[in-house]
Amino acid sequence: MGTIGTFLHAIPLDLIIIQTVNGIVAGMILALIASGLTLIFGIMDVVNFAHGELFMLGAYMGFVVFVATGSFWLALIGASLIVAILGAALQIVALRPLIGRDPLNTILATFGISLVLQNYALWQFGPVVRKIPEPISAEFTLFYLQYPWYRILITVLSAAIIGGFWLYLKYGRLGVWIRATAQDRVMAQAMGIPVPLVYTGVFAIGAAMAAASGVLFAPMVGVSHTMGLDWVLKAFIVVVVGGMGNFLGSIVAAIFISLLEAYATIWLDPSQAVIVSFVVLILTLLFRPTGLFVATPR
Amino acid sequence: MTTAPLDKGTALKELPLGKSGLSHTAVYWIGFCAVMAALIAAPFALPPFWLRFLTEVLIWGLLAMSSDLLIGYTGMISFGHSAFFGLGMYGAAGALLIVSPPNLWLAIVFGLLGAAGAALFVAFFSTRLRDIYFAITTLIFSQIFYVIIFTWTAVTGGENGLIFTRPHFTIPFLVNARFTATTLHWFVLAVVAGSYLILRRVTQSPFGMVLQSIRENEPRTRAIGYAVERYKMVSVMLSGLFAGLAGVLYAVQNEFAAPDFVYFLTSGDTVIFNVLGGIGTLVGPIVGAGFFQLARQLLAQWFGDQFPYLIPLGIVFVAVIIFLPQGILGFARRWLNR
Numbered sequence: 007m008g009t010i011g012t013f014l015h016a017i018p019l020d021l022i023i024i025q026t027v028n029g030i031v032a033g034m035i036l037a038l039i040a041s042g043l044t045l046i047f048g049i050m051d052v053v054n055f056a057h058g059e060l061f062m063l064g065a066y067m068g069f070v071v072f073v074a075t076g077s078f079w080l081a082l083i084g085a086s087l088i089v090a091i092l093g094a095a096l097q098i099v100a101l102r103p104l105i106g107r108d109p110l111n112t113i114l115a116t117f118g119i120s121l122v123l124q125n126y127a128l129w130q131f132g133p134v135v136r137k138i139p140e141p142i143s144a145e146f147t148l149f150y151l152q153y154p155w156y157r158i159l160i161t162v163l164s165a166a167i168i169g170g171f172w173l174y175l176k177y178g179r180l181g182v183w184i185r186a187t188a189q190d191r192v193m194a195q196a197m198g199i200p201v202p203l204v205y206t207g208v209f210a211i212g213a214a215m216a217a218a219s220g221v222l223f224a225p226m227v228g229v230s231h232t233m234g235l236d237w238v239l240k241a242f243i244v245v246v247v248g249g250m251g252n253f254l255g256s257i258v259a260a261i262f263i264s265l266l267e268a269y270a271t272i273w274l275d276p277s278q279a280v281i282v283s284f285v286v287l288i289l290t291l292l293f294r295p296t297g298l299f300v301a302t303p304r
Numbered sequence: 305m306t307t308a309p310l311d312k313g314t315a316l317k318e319l320p321l322g323k324s325g326l327s328h329t330a331v332y333w334i335g336f337c338a339v340m341a342a343l344i345a346a347p348f349a350l351p352p353f354w355l356r357f358l359t360e361v362l363i364w365g366l367l368a369m370s371s372d373l374l375i376g377y378t379g380m381i382s383f384g385h386s387a388f389f390g391l392g393m394y395g396a397a398g399a400l401l402i403v404s405p406p407n408l409w410l411a412i413v414f415g416l417l418g419a420a421g422a423a424l425f426v427a428f429f430s431t432r433l434r435d436i437y438f439a440i441t442t443l444i445f446s447q448i449f450y451v452i453i454f455t456w457t458a459v460t461g462g463e464n465g466l467i468f469t470r471p472h473f474t475i476p477f478l479v480n481a482r483f484t485a486t487t488l489h490w491f492v493l494a495v496v497a498g499s500y501l502i503l504r505r506v507t508q509s510p511f512g513m514v515l516q517s518i519r520e521n522e523p524r525t526r527a528i529g530y531a532v533e534r535y536k537m538v539s540v541m542l543s544g545l546f547a548g549l550a551g552v553l554y555a556v557q558n559e560f561a562a563p564d565f566v567y568f569l570t571s572g573d574t575v576i577f578n579v580l581g582g583i584g585t586l587v588g589p590i591v592g593a594g595f596f597q598l599a600r601q602l603l604a605q606w607f608g609d610q611f612p613y614l615i616p617l618g619i620v621f622v623a624v625i626i627f628l629p630q631g632i633l634g635f636a637r638r639w640l641n642r
Contacts, residue, residue: 117383121572121617242443246437284448291429291441
């Protein structure tokens, strides 16, 4: 009894609650990135290696628009639009010629794109970390911490963007086209749906979602040219754990993995906490290779 | 995935070389000897800087060649070769730091053991996955090794890496000589050429044929009765061993081991070497490595060290994928593999 008592006592309840909040905040940002990635994969069979770079570029574009206008919200919208256009251009130039070839080609091509984008950012903005200030600076008390409301706002906004997009997929005109193309692209084309346009649109939407999460995330740690790879790795893990191309699964997996990592940082160094998500990935691959959150393995 | 990365069709016409009076074998070995002679003579013609550059290209070429066994012959793209390379490096570093006097052969053994450990791990978990899943998981596994090496400062030196002195070249009771730039070049050349011949033999063996049949049509290979998973595992292990060997050579040449080389960028470079030079040729990746490093060096000389050389090279890389999926040496692919 005594040992159990001390063990229970040793669990820092306040830390766990704080880390739950942190985990959900990080999880929603990750979900926003991963849902774009899984969307692009689900529709186009493209593993977008450059997704982290679109996230990073979104953050930089947000910084540029913010410096020009002084408004965080204009920065959010502006960066999403700019990166969406960039994404459409990339799809037309580099990915459209690869349609019909082995999907491994696209992973190589997007890897090349990511190299170019990352080095462009380094060249253009230099290695200095840029900051976008938080649009609201209010804080509330969480145990002994002053917790910024902004983080809660990010969570809500990410959820709103994902939810809005889901509704659009369900009822919007392009949304219906997208779902039709995902089901059967040949039949969709036969029905008069402009499939190449849908592809470009999907890539642009995915890019915009990555950019939006980049801008939302930027006030928390600052913008640097290397931020892309960490996030794309996490997003890859999420997408595999959630089931490749499974929209809902990747959102659940994003929150699940972020929570685990947040709890792990109670006892581990943050740079080692990443290993927790690697372990989740390995276990998933061992026991449920089609994804943890897939109802019926395909 | 018939031929190349990644592309269907485009069967290659035979090169006219084979139709000259000499047999294919004779032409091939004459060409091989000519290239070897040029590389052996290189130290006498090149200034020290370019000699060192050439030695390094050979090492990168070995790394790229090892990954070609997976990409070009088995049809699996590995984005995690930095793990094998890096563990070879750190294994060699361990042997050179622990055992005194530092012994070259022990460094190679330790490096190969390190790489084999990583390769066993990757082979066990990743080979049950195909295509993009394999690519993604190899990438993530290499990051696991990177995080471990980066944070385990007590053993690996963390961010600073490990520094050691170059071992002597020894043959027990016969030779014990300090490496000069020239002999080091010859040593590296011997290892790389030997590896090439072994890999060429492997890819032409019945085992290599099964690998290529997995690349062409995995379900059918399975249906015929081959244990596809086992072949893939052996292929990953072999590839990892040769990548580890490249890591040992790099450690011996540069006298340090750094976590940067375990980082993903090394794996990315390896894939670029392969695609540029032409996958499935074994020689192509070496040519690709040479092309890449030369372009990088020249761009740095013309525009300064800060020039973002990966922007033009990245664009070239994407263009090669779209317009020249066979790579620089793709035209000679069938001829080289005969």
